[in-house]
Structure formats: structure tokens, C-alpha cells
Amino acid sequence: MLRAFERSDVPAILELWNRRWGNLFPLDEALWAQQTVGDPQHFRPDLARVAVEGQRIVGAVSMKTPPNPVTGGSWASQNPKNAWISFVLVEPGREADLGPKLLEYALEALRREGFEWVQYGGDPSHFFPGVPREDSSLAELLQGYGFEKRKTEGKDRLEQDLIRDLSDYQLPEEARAALQASGLAAFAQRNTRLETASCTRENVPGLLDFLAENFPGRWLYDTQERLKVELTPADILVLKGQGRIWGFCHLYHAGSRRIGPGIYWRKALGPGYGGLGPIGVSRDLRGRGLGFALLCYGVQRLKELGVQRMVIDWTTLADFYGKIGFKPWRSYLAYSRKL
Missing domain, CATH: 3.40.630.30 (Gcn5-related N-acetyltransferase (GNAT))
Structure with a gap:
């Protein structure tokens, strides 16, 4: 079941994050707060969702959008129709069933908001510039839903x-x-x-x-x-x-x-x-x-x-x-x- 994000969910989300990505990207509450509630111009807690089984959080998705108008606390060159998915986070081993539910929800929510383009990562106060190369299952999920890799001179653009x-x-x-x-x-x-x-x-x-x-x-x-x-x-x-x-x-x-x-x-x-x-x-x-x-x-x-x-x-x-x-x-x- 997907439900709305609540601030009381943060400890469980951090535990899930570190089960999933903690060896490479260990997340703590200070960074979480800075990149989410610390960025009220972009972070959309109203759009964020968690996947729950019983009392346990097994997935989460977070999005950011430009402020309206764009010049209000952001940068003038920001595309007002471009949104970001900050992360799609799922319990290790649950990629096949939880990943699609979270991603489908995110895409539909952004469509309802009137956005025309979505980027994974690279958001203001981002966690990731893109998809970590080590997370091949996440890359496969995005590709299965029509996401394409950015190219430079015909080659995949690799950020490091x-x-x-x-x-x-x-x-x-x-x-x-x-x-x-x-x-x-x-x-x-x-x-x-x-x-x-x-x-x-x-x-x-x-x-x-x-x-x-x-x-x-x-x-x-x-x-x-x-x-x-x-x-x-x-x-x-x-x-x-x-x-x-x-x-x-x-x-x-x-x-x-x-x-x-x-x-x-x-x-x-x-x-x-x-x-x-x-x-x-x-x-x-x-x-x-x-x-x-x-x-x-x-x-x-x-x-x-x-x-x-x-x-x-x-x-x-x-x-x-x-x-x-x-x-x-x-x-x-x-x-x-x-x-």
C-alpha cells in the first residue's frame, strides 16, 4: 500500500536507505533534512509517498518541482515544466514488485501537476546527479518506463x-x-x-x-x-x-x-x-x-x-x-x- 509521507517516517526511511545504499551512500538525518525540508522551494512533501506493509516501510519515492514563479527563490534559467524524481527507494530484493508501483505513481502525480519533463536526480539540493552505476536494477526500471540516458557526442554521459x-x-x-x-x-x-x-x-x-x-x-x-x-x-x-x-x-x-x-x-x-x-x-x-x-x-x-x-x-x-x-x-x- 502507498500512503502519504509523514515526518515521523524519516527514521524508517533512513534505515531502508542504508539497507539499500548504505555501503556507498550512507545517509544521515542531517543530510536528509537539508535536502528535503531544508529546500522548501523545491521539495514536495505532499507528493512524496511511502510503501507500507503492516507497520513496516519497504519503499519510498520523493519528487521536487520548480517554484512558481520560477524566479521566486530559484534560478531564472530553470524550466518551469521540468520536474525531478529525487529517488525511488525499495527494499533490497523487492525491485520487481515495489519499483513499478512507486515509479508509476510518481509519473502520474507529475502529469497531474502539469509537468512535461522529468529527470531522475540532478534536482536542486539533490542526493544523486543521476542513477548510480552500481544500481543496475534501478536503471532497468527507468528504462522500462521510457527513460533515456543523456548522451554526449553519441556516448552515454557519465557523471563522476x-x-x-x-x-x-x-x-x-x-x-x-x-x-x-x-x-x-x-x-x-x-x-x-x-x-x-x-x-x-x-x-x-x-x-x-x-x-x-x-x-x-x-x-x-x-x-x-x-x-x-x-x-x-x-x-x-x-x-x-x-x-x-x-x-x-x-x-x-x-x-x-x-x-x-x-x-x-x-x-x-x-x-x-x-x-x-x-x-x-x-x-x-x-x-x-x-x-x-x-x-x-x-x-x-x-x-x-x-x-x-x-x-x-x-x-x-x-x-x-x-x-x-x-x-x-x-x-x-x-x-x-x-x-
Whole structure:
């Protein structure tokens, strides 16, 4: 039987989640709360359902939708007709009978709400960028209901979380050299160089202006959400010069108030966990090695903060991050379909 989600269901859902995915994606109440009730602009508790047998929860499905209007607390480029299924969760071994019931309910509920497109994962305050590659039964379920994999140049688009142990990390000379050369490469004034620094409260307006100009979608939105809860913006590393912000990079560690995507699965990382991302530089300065420099200084900063193992989440740029030793850790495939 499917029934409406109740807040009192959370402990049982967490137990079910960790029976299903706990080895790879250990979920705790803090992350659950942040990604669900902590995102009231998108999370739809009225649409969420649990599958119950007797008093036992054996399945659950959760969805998110854009706010109405889209500009109200979200990002302007968000498609108002696009919805998300955050997860379809079933008791191990019950995929064949419970999975279809939950998915059919979700698709019909979103159709009734007037949505035209649905994506699995990748939602605001997501749990997963897509379907974990390890969960083949979930992928088969979605394919059986018309979901298709996103393609890039004719190939399945693979999103990855990358990991690195920082015990042997040293700041590459290439990163120092890129910043040293920035005065000559970027500006007419040769005595002006870019530098990396922790963001200050005084930098925040310039940071938000930079993001609105260069990354006006999700990255601006995620930064605004983070700034609402952190005591200080210092864990956002900025690239600055000439009184402007030219790049940014989010850093996460055990002291962060916001649980960033790189540290979602911190229980699988062990003590001394950390994460980095998103990261980006001004379109005017790309191709000069400054993004790489910002990355390297961000990793160095996390090491100085005591991080031992760190993750860069949700990327297709394994070769870029691999230049400083990051290797694949978790992988996802993006699935979506018309409603």
C-alpha cells in the first residue's frame, strides 16, 4: 500500500536507505533534512509517498518541482515544466514488485501537476546527479518506463565523483606560475596580478555579481543558499584582482555548516573528510591556467585545514582533475523522459 509521507517516517526511511545504499551512500538525518525540508522551494512533501506493509516501510519515492514563479527563490534559467524524481527507494530484493508501483505513481502525480519533463536526480539540493552505476536494477526500471540516458557526442554521459588522499599532495609549480603570469596575461597594467584568497563579507557583493554574469544558473543559486547558513564566507576561495572577483571555488570540510555535495557521503570517507566544488573562472580569463591554479590552491587550503581525503563531485572532467591525482570514486548516468 502507498500512503502519504509523514515526518515521523524519516527514521524508517533512513534505515531502508542504508539497507539499500548504505555501503556507498550512507545517509544521515542531517543530510536528509537539508535536502528535503531544508529546500522548501523545491521539495514536495505532499507528493512524496511511502510503501507500507503492516507497520513496516519497504519503499519510498520523493519528487521536487520548480517554484512558481520560477524566479521566486530559484534560478531564472530553470524550466518551469521540468520536474525531478529525487529517488525511488525499495527494499533490497523487492525491485520487481515495489519499483513499478512507486515509479508509476510518481509519473502520474507529475502529469497531474502539469509537468512535461522529468529527470531522475540532478534536482536542486539533490542526493544523486543521476542513477548510480552500481544500481543496475534501478536503471532497468527507468528504462522500462521510457527513460533515456543523456548522451554526449553519441556516448552515454557519465557523471563522476572523484577522490584523492591528500597525504602526498603538494602545490604544483604550474599553479604558482599561472598566478605569477596573470599580471602580464590578463591586464594592461603589468603591476596587477591575480591572487587567491578566502572570501570576506566585503567580497560577497562582488562574488554574487561575478556569478550572476558568468554562472547565472545553479552555481549562483547554490552559493546564495550556502551564504544563508555559514557563519563566514571564508570557505569560498576567490580569485581576485583590480578590485574584482574573477573566479570562485567552494571548499567543504567538517566545520562547514552546509553539507556540500563533495561531503554528502562523509561517513564513507572517514575522519578528515573534505570536498571541493563548484569551481569556475571568468569567461574572459579562460585558457590561461587560472582555473587549474584556483583548483590547486583550493586543495592546498583543504589540506591545511586538516582534510585527509576529499571528493570533487558531479563532473565529467576526470582528465582535468586527474592531473593532480584525483581518481573516479562514484559514477552516475543521467536519465530523463517526456511526460
